[in-house]
Amino acid sequence: MINSVEYFKEKFDLLQHANKDSLLGSVHQQAFNAFRTMGIPSVKHEEWKYTRVGSLFNKEYNVVLEQKPNTISEKEINAVRLPGHEEANELFFINGIFSFGLSKILSSKQLVVISLKEAAAGEYNDVVSKNFNHSSNYLKDGVNALNAAFAQEAVFIHIKKGQITEHPVYIYNITDTRSGNTFSQPRSLIHVAENAQVQMVETYIALGHSQDFTSQVTEIIVEKDAHVEYYKIQHEGRDSSMVSTTHLRQVGKSYTHTVTVSLDGDIVRNNLNVVLDAEHCEAHLYGLYFQKGSSHIDNHTVVDNVKPNCFSNELYKGIIDGDATGVFNGKIFVQPHAQKTNAYQSNKNILLSDSATVNTKPQLEIFADDVKCSHGCTIGRLDEEGLFYLQSRGISEKTAMALLLHAFSDDILSNIKLPAIKNYVDELIEKRLEM
Amino acid sequence: MLSIQNLHAGIEEKKILKGINLEIKAGEVHAIMGPNGSGKSTLASVLAGRKEYEVLEGSVTLDGKNLLELSPEERAGEGLFLAFQYPIEIPGLTTTNFIKTAVNEVRKYRGEEPLDAVAFLKMMKEKMALMEIDQRLLSRSLNEGFSGGEKKRNEIFQMAMLQPKLAILDETDSGLDIDAIRIVANGVNKLRNKDNAVLVVTHYQRLLDYIVPDFVHVLYNGRIVKSGPKELALELEERGYDFIKNELKEAV
Numbered sequence: 001m002i003n004s005v006e007y008f009k010e011k012f013d014l015l016q017h018a019n020k021d022s023l024l025g026s027v028h029q030q031a032f033n034a035f036r037t038m039g040i041p042s043v044k045h046e047e048w049k050y051t052r053v054g055s056l057f058n059k060e061y062n063v064v065l066e067q068k069p070n071t072i073s074e075k076e077i078n079a080v081r082l083p084g085h086e087e088a089n090e091l092f093f094i095n096g097i098f099s100f101g102l103s104k105i106l107s108s109k110q111l112v113v114i115s116l117k118e119a120a121a122g123e124y125n126d127v128v129s130k131n132f133n134h135s136s137n138y139l140k141d142g143v144n145a146l147n148a149a150f151a152q153e154a155v156f157i158h159i160k161k162g163q164i165t166e167h168p169v170y171i172y173n174i175t176d177t178r179s180g181n182t183f184s185q186p187r188s189l190i191h192v193a194e195n196a197q198v199q200m201v202e203t204y205i206a207l208g209h210s211q212d213f214t215s216q217v218t219e220i221i222v223e224k225d226a227h228v229e230y231y232k233i234q235h236e237g238r239d240s241s242m243v244s245t246t247h248l249r250q251v252g253k254s255y256t257h258t259v260t261v262s263l264d265g266d267i268v269r270n271n272l273n274v275v276l277d278a279e280h281c282e283a284h285l286y287g288l289y290f291q292k293g294s295s296h297i298d299n300h301t302v303v304d305n306v307k308p309n310c311f312s313n314e315l316y317k318g319i320i321d322g323d324a325t326g327v328f329n330g331k332i333f334v335q336p337h338a339q340k341t342n343a344y345q346s347n348k349n350i351l352l353s354d355s356a357t358v359n360t361k362p363q364l365e366i367f368a369d370d371v372k373c374s375h376g377c378t379i380g381r382l383d384e385e386g387l388f389y390l391q392s393r394g395i396s397e398k399t400a401m402a403l404l405l406h407a408f409s410d411d412i413l414s415n416i417k418l419p420a421i422k423n424y425v426d427e428l429i430e431k432r433l434e435m
Numbered sequence: 436m437l438s439i440q441n442l443h444a445g446i447e448e449k450k451i452l453k454g455i456n457l458e459i460k461a462g463e464v465h466a467i468m469g470p471n472g473s474g475k476s477t478l479a480s481v482l483a484g485r486k487e488y489e490v491l492e493g494s495v496t497l498d499g500k501n502l503l504e505l506s507p508e509e510r511a512g513e514g515l516f517l518a519f520q521y522p523i524e525i526p527g528l529t530t531t532n533f534i535k536t537a538v539n540e541v542r543k544y545r546g547e548e549p550l551d552a553v554a555f556l557k558m559m560k561e562k563m564a565l566m567e568i569d570q571r572l573l574s575r576s577l578n579e580g581f582s583g584g585e586k587k588r589n590e591i592f593q594m595a596m597l598q599p600k601l602a603i604l605d606e607t608d609s610g611l612d613i614d615a616i617r618i619v620a621n622g623v624n625k626l627r628n629k630d631n632a633v634l635v636v637t638h639y640q641r642l643l644d645y646i647v648p649d650f651v652h653v654l655y656n657g658r659i660v661k662s663g664p665k666e667l668a669l670e671l672e673e674r675g676y677d678f679i680k681n682e683l684k685e686a687v
Contacts, residue, residue, distance in 0.1 A: 389486055399536060
């Protein structure tokens with residue numbers, strides 16, 4: 001079981017031995033100390049009230065901490081590639097360890113992909129020291145700290161100044177569970193330089209039938225006039241659980257657009273932080289979760305308005321069926337100097353069964369006095385009137401439900417701006433709707 | 436074609452229809468008029484199979500098929516069509532996709548092959564021209580942000596696409612100005628033929644200037660209390676529903 005500090009202590013000391021004096025080494029050490037203090041979050045932790053992550057740590061896992069020989073064949077890799085991959089940069093994490101061997105860079109003019117160690121030791125030292133583990137300011141829990149402590153094989157991605165990345169960046173997180181339960185901790189630091197543009201798609205795949213637990217942290221720094229689209233697609237099976245953190249920090253007037261689509265999994269917890277740390281930033285946060293069976297999905301979002309004149313719009317929609325549970329926790333902070341903030345948030349849910357559950361909790365913490373903020377949430381059943389209207393035109397109840405649920409999802413899906421990915425997700429939803 | 440016998444129906448504990456009898460033959464247009472609360476919309480809803488309503492007694496057959504045993508979609512398959520008083524807005528579902536699904540599900544019910552994209556498009560174009568409806572309206576989300584007139588025109592367009600045996604128009608004139616009424620009525624008239632029938636449910640006579648009925652029935656307190664030729668509608672318009680109520684009182 002990986003539920004004790006002692007379990008990780010020995011492993012940590014071994015890894016840490018080599019680089020304890022470096023910049024990263026001291027961050028790892030601080031993070032490990034934080035992990036020791038905070039431990040694994042229980043339901044008493046306010047931010048983990050509805051998601052019992054403890055049960056995930058109470059299991060035996062293979063814990064992969066360093067590069068191992070590749071166990072995955074070309075054929076298996078091909079089978080998990082996303083549509084449009086021919087025209088995409090492809091980055092692979094295997095069991096949480098970044099694989100340079102498998103990754104493919106098409107846009108080498110625009111994109112630098114190196115290990116975080118190399119970045120910290122070289123010309124990106126300043127970026128790394130200012131930004132690596134910035135998420136820990138927002139996520140004060142042992143899961144986040146544990147990832148930072150062990151992020152030895154993390155990757156650093158740099159989108160060069162003034163460059164439009166013509167090919168999207170696909171990031172695959174593959175867990176090989178064929179030799180047993182696997183715990184993995186992918187970590188990335190992505191730096192989108194001034195006036196650069198990039199579209200990223202991240203997805204998760206488990207190979208095998210044992211259980212996998214992925215604890216991931218992706219930190220993205222967005223500089224002035226940069227433009228970032230980030231899509232996260234989660235549709236692993238019931239053997240897969242994850243805590244997946246995306247931490248976006250907009251340090252110059254910039255634009256970000258994220259869409260998180262969660263269609264399956266055992267326990268899935270997403271943390272999305274958007275820190276608006278410069279004036280006139282714009283952020284769009286969209287999410288769709290569609291769960292059935294005993295699946296549990298938790299979307300925790302934070303929009304932190306640090307500087308004045310920022311705009312954010314957030315819309316999350318959920319469809320919960322069977323015994324599944326959905327959690328939405330959306331926080332908007334408006335800091336004392338962040339006047340003229342415009343921040344909107346909405347969460348809408350449809351429950352399809354009597355045993356489906358949604359916990360939704362919008363939170364506004366406003367410390368400035370000249371702002372426009374709104375939030376709202378709804379939980380309801382599928383609209384009976386709409387269903388009858390469609391049925392009265394000859395459409396069977398089942399098809400009518402599918403059409404209505406697809407329509408409900410549409411204002412999230414239409415925000416996926418990569419056509420190949422949009423079609424792919426549409427198809428996943430169609431399949432899911434053949435309930 | 437449609438035969439309603441001694442139909443009693445209600446919602447929750449409330450009995451609304453108290454013994455309706457009505458026969459409609461192919462090629463005919465019937466109008467059901469009545470004051471508010473008389474049961475007009477309930478009748479339309481019960482015929483289309485809205486599940487909140489409970490049928491307590493009686494029978495309804497369409498060309499011999501017992502409609503009351505069928506789901507709403509099966510009734511549509513059998514050739515029943517209800518033009519809604521308040522068409523539902525469904526953001527995210529395009530009108531075209533909706534109609535294509537409906538047409539093909541009805542074809543499937545009737546044991547016909549689904550239309551392919553080309554055949555469907557051809558049919559759409561034909562009916563669009565007939566109904567004078569704009570392509571732009573059909574590529575938008577179903578009824579979302581449509582004006583009252585556009586919604587009702589869309590209802591009649593759906594009717595044109597589904598080619599029902601019996602169309603029930605539930606207060607189709609409500610909320611429409613006279614020009615919109617004329618356009619909608621024109622559409623209905625173009626679809627009329629010797630094999631189909633129309634049941635117009637309305638509070639006011641004005642729609643009947645454009646869709647001229649063969650028979651007018653007055654619904655009051657859950658029963659058809661008077662039937663007559665189209666002139667009955669004019670009389671109602673002139674004298675109000677009170678004269679019916681008074682007649683009934685005198686009879687008692």
